[in-house]
Amino acid sequence: MRVMVLVKATPDSEQGFRPTPEATAMMEAMGRFNDALAEAGVLIAGDGLKPSSAGKRVAFDGAARTVIDGPFPNPTELVAGFWLWEVADMDEALAWARRCPNPMPGPSELELRPLYEAADLA
Template sequence: MRVLVLVKATEDSEKGFVPTPEAQEMMEAMGRYNDELAKAGILVTADGLKPSSAGKRVAFDGAGRSVIDGPFAHPRELVAGFWLWEVKDMDEAVAWVKRCPNPMPGPSEIEIRPVYEMADLQG
């Protein structure tokens, strides 16, 4: 099964990446973790996202479209980065997330969401 692993944003991540010694150390730890995921055959892709101030949203209302410029409110509801993994089940995904270095200074959260497969969509 494929899962999307979402690193939730924080007030700090919304300020953008600042190359402090602590941030560099965290990036190195995350690089080692990504190497482990790749060696285990789980990692499909991964990336970090720039702060929402660099983003836009497109709101849909019937045929109408409107563009909303970032930054967006409520950082903890935003995504700062992601992985796409191929795992045997949700338990394996949870076990790998528990091994992850803390992706943010201070408290942070990672969400795991199963990806729909074609078989899920066929009656």
């Protein structure tokens, strides 16, 4: 099964990456984790996202389209990064998530969501 792992944003992540010794150590730990995911054949894709101040939203209302410039409110409801994993089941995804280094300097959260597969839509 494929699982999208969303790294939830924080007020810190919304400030953008700053190359401090702590951030460098965190990135190195995350690199080792990504290597382990790749070696296990779990990692399909993954990356970090720039702060929402660099983003845009497109709001739909019937045929109308409205562009909304970032930054967006409520950082903890935003996504700061993602992985796409191929795992046997949610138990395996949770086991990998528990091994993940903390992706943020302070409290943070991962959200794991299974993707629809063709069999789900039959």
